[in-house]
Amino acid sequence: MKLKAEQHRCAEAILDMQQTAESPDLSLVTVENPELQLPAENPQPEDFSVNETFTYPGCADAGCQTELTMDDIEKMEDVLRQNTAELVDLRSKALDTQFSQEAFEKNEDKTKFYTGLPNFLVLIQIFELCEPYITSGPMSLLSKFEQFILVLLRLRLNLPLKDLAFRFNISLSTASRVWHKVIDILHKRLEFLIEWPERHVLQATMPLSFRQAFGCKVAVIVDCFEVFIERPSNLLAQAQTWSNYKHHHTVKFLIGVAPQGYVTYISSAWGGRVSDKQITIESGLLKNLLPGDIVLADRGFNIGDNLGFYCASLQTPAFTKGRKQLSAYEVAEIRKIANLRIHVERVIDLVRRKYQILQSRAMPIENMSTKPGETHALIDKIGVICCALSNLSESVVPLE
Incomplete structure (x- = not known):
């Protein structure tokens, strides 16, 4: 048991x-x-909570072990910081070599050199005027701003399209398409910058030198300038574009400058053979004149009779007309007119220096033709855009 x-x-x-x-x-x-x-x-x-820790008898926690010391970790962090700084520096340098909006925003000298505009603020305001009409999709190689800059670069530096294609890393056909598309947009959006001012505006801002010479009656100073073009293949076009003054095939623009030093009128391009008088009469400039206005011009503008129809008057330097010498009064008048008329030459020089496409040795002949359905040739649009952009710069005529 x-x-x-x-x-x-x-x-x-x-x-x-x-x-x-x-x-x-x-x-x-x-x-x-x-x-x-x-x-x-x-x-x-x-x-039970996820933060609870259970301990059983005879059990111990096990963790990951590493052979890295604090010195090794600090060295790795230093290398990481160095690499990050180099990346930021390289990214900044890449922006400087590109034609992005950020690159121009950070460099005023770049804006002046590549666009001819006084500062980035003016550049971005002009861009915002044109941006809604510039197309750029997900598959586009260039942004809207880069397309805009491409056109300004060509106007400013007279660069060939192939050069622009290399600079922007695009094909020649793409560069040509952007050029023709955006130049049309700039022409439509900027032509308002060339405007004939009202008489009271002219009189209120008349520079002192003009007041002393002619009171407040000067409305415009007129002159012509020529642009070299390629030799046309058509015989009639060859005759119409040959300039006896330049001894080259050219097109001629009539430009009107206000006493304040801004372009107030620019004609379409005419063949270099046309006379200054003919282009002035037929371009439509005289329709802007009011009774009592004074027009300053060079000797070649023999339009005094035509101005009489508008009750305006012409002031040109006197010439001898077969006489041996001029009178003392005529010499003083010549000096007075020449000192004021020179401002139009300074404005023309400013426009051509800022936008060197107008200094072309031989502008392509295809720029002279008008597309079907349009009223302006490419050369006409270029002239308007260059003068409009030049009006955004500081005047060459001192107010006092």
């Missing part, structure tokens, strides 16, 4: 040990957060 009782106790002890191994005593559990202690009876899964 004793043996059976002892075997029974051993069996119960073995069963207790198995139950203990399968269900650990919760009294051994420790919780880092004392507020999250488990209930003593019937614990539920939702009572």
Whole structure:
């Protein structure tokens, strides 16, 4: 009997040990957060928090070990900082060599050199006038601003289209398409900058030198300038464009400059053979005159009779007309007119220096033709745009 009782106790002890191994005593559990202690009876899964740490007897935490020391980590951080600084520097240099808006915004000298405009603020205002009409999609190689700059670069520096294609990393056909498309937009959007001023505006801002010589009556100073072109293949065109003065095939523009030094009129391009008188009469400039206006011009503008129809008068330097010499009064008048008329030559020089496309040795003959459905040839648009942009610069005539 004793043996059976002892075997029974051993069996119960073995069963207790198995139950203990399968269900650990919760009294051994420790919780880092004392507020999250488990209930003593019937614990539920939702009572556990993700921040709880359970420790079992005979267990230890294991972590990742690394052989990197603090010195190694600091060296790696230094290299990372160095690489980041180099990346920023390279990105900045890349912007400087590109024709992006950011590159011009950070460099006023670049704006003046590549566009002829006085500063970036003026440049961006002109761009905003034209931007809604310039197209650029996800597949476009150039942004709207880059297309705009491409055209200004050609006007400013007279660069060939192939040169522009290399500079902007595009094909020659793309450069040509951008040039013709954006030049039309600039012509339409900027022609308002060339406007014949009202008489009261002219009189209120008349420079002192003009007031002393002619009061407030001078309305415009007129002159012509010529642009060299290629020799046309058509014989009639050759005759019409040959300039006896320049001894070259040219086109001629009539320009009108206000006493304040701004372009107020620019004609379409005429063949270089046409006389100054003919282009003045037929261009429509005289329709802007009011009774009492004075027009200053050179000797070649023999338009005094034509101005009489508008009750205006012409002031040109006197010439001898077969006489041996001029009178003292005539010499004084010549000097007075010449000192004022020279301002139109200074304006023409300013326009041609700023936009060297007008100094071309031989502008392509295709620029002289008019597209179907249009009234202006490409050369006409170029003349208007260059004069309009020049009006945004400081005047060459001092107010006082």
